[in-house]
Amino acid sequence: MDEFARLTDLYSYKILDTDPEEKFDEITKLASLICETPVSLISLVDKDRQWFKSVYGIDLKQTLKKDGFCHYLIDGTSSLFEIKDASEDLRFKTSPLVTGYPHIGFYAGAPIKSSSGHVLGALCVIDQKPNSLKDNQKEALKILANKTTEYLNTRKVLIDQQKNIEFSATRLKEILDNTPGVIFQLRIQDDFEISFDFISKGIKDVHEDLSLEKMRNEPKSFLNYIHPEDVVEFRKSMRKSATTLSPYKFNFRVISPNTKIKWYKVRVIPKRIDGETIVWFGTLMDISGIMEYETILEQITYDISHVIRKPLTTLMGLNENLKNHSELDETDLREYADLINIVTDELDIFTRKIDQFYQLKVIDHQNKLYNNFRENKVE
Structure with missing residues (x-):
């Protein structure tokens, strides 16, 4: 068994030391009810410890790996590991978990495996006295362990997808921010209140007083930088586009602090996303050269x-x-x-x-x- 590969696989699930989750807590409760034991755990075997993702009937979050039972499953050779009387088993009779709290007298565990086949830990049931499982209870415990495996793999897929989405979103923002001109998404309410969902950092090149923060906090302030001879027609054409949902383009001038005039073209495709909100997907390009x-x-x-x-x-x-x-x-x-x-x-x-x-x-x-x-x- 390649322990390094197993641990690498375990860590890829990003589950160690996470908060309780309802789906896993339901499994441990169901395992105890079916197996008629007071305690049930979802145990994940780390390098030197056993960490419990879910516990039922006991107040414990982790133990030392060497004192536990679950690590006997990680070689992957057994579909169920059962110790009927821990106080009589030479491997466990001196374990602090047997001689002290939680006073384990009986243990049964089914392996929890990764999608690549490594045993990450076990779904186990515990009693303070000697015990044994019936055949149908053993089968149920294995089924619940497989269900735990499915939940873990689904959880990992969702985490990986979210990571990819965040990575893609970051890359897309970098691309948009480094695209010449300004790319934006603007929301227009029925009362013509506006807000930017997104605006690329090219807005800073339009005028030195403009910034991403200012556009988010004071979106209408952009109108103050449009040439006085263009601003009325700009407003009028903007309202027409929002009212008719027609594509919008308009050439206008911006006066920079050194009184130099720059020409810009705004292009917009409007889309109504609900009864009261219109979203503008648009670009703003410097056309002074043209x-x-x-x-x-x-x-x-x-x-x-x-x-x-x-x-x-x-x-x-x-x-x-x-x-x-x-x-x-x-x-x-x-x-x-x-x-x-x-x-x-x-x-x-x-x-x-x-x-x-x-x-x-x-x-x-x-x-x-x-x-x-x-x-x-x-x-």
């Missing part, structure tokens, strides 16, 4: 339209003159050709300058986006 990029594109469009307007107007004027003067000599045609060349050269110079200027702007903007991405990734 808005800046759109501004650059708008400026490019505006500049191009103004740059080419002058040469185009000149070309249109020359074209009109050509239409109105059907008879032109060679000198006139050369003058018109020179003028057209001047205009096209001017237009070419303008477009090249614009192209170079905005290429640099776009590259600079892309570098900023890339650097921001790398910083967020590292964090």
Whole structure:
């Protein structure tokens, strides 16, 4: 028998030194009633002690392993261990548990096994006088020991599942907290009172005055950081989404302490979970770079339209003159050709300058986006 493996298995159940549990107490009581003994125990055999998960008819929590009876079952060779008269058995007659409290005169135990087959302890019945079990009582004791094993294994599965859930929840929170932007779950009551079930720590990047604690304690305070020109429409669209349960998205501005304006987009999927509560599953992303990029594109469009307007107007004027003067000599045609060349050269110079200027702007903007991405990734 591998005692180290057995103890490792026992410790994996995380049951030693735990509080009483009703299911186990019911088993010990039932064992005493069936076997007609005053005492019954669920005993788990530790390295140097026997610890009792459940006791019936006695005030005792543990004893030394060497003084006890249950460790004779841990080799796994017996389905029932019975000592009819402990005072006459050479193995136990000098045990403090026989010569002193609780004055064991009779013992019978059935093994409690782990899912991997190790004997963790025993369900045992005790009497202060010599005794013996009937065949049906022996069978009942073994059945109850198997039921104890089932309870222990079920309990272990639940503990392991809870541990996995907690571990998964911790990992998920770490992932969400390190995801760029803000991920949140918000509850909205019918009276529009709001509270955050969850909000990732990215909220601290929105404004230096915002924190996870502040959002939990004062969820409505977030509205104070929205640009005054956006907050009314933000409230209105928020109420509409909550009323109609329609997906919600809105672009708004936040003014940072250095008066720099940052753009954010909130996206939300609402879901009613009971008659009075709506839950928002949402994200909040910094779209300042996108808005800046759109501004650059708008400026490019505006500049191009103004740059080419002058040469185009000149070309249109020359074209009109050509239409109105059907008879032109060679000198006139050369003058018109020179003028057209001047205009096209001017237009070419303008477009090249614009192209170079905005290429640099776009590259600079892309570098900023890339650097921001790398910083967020590292964090």
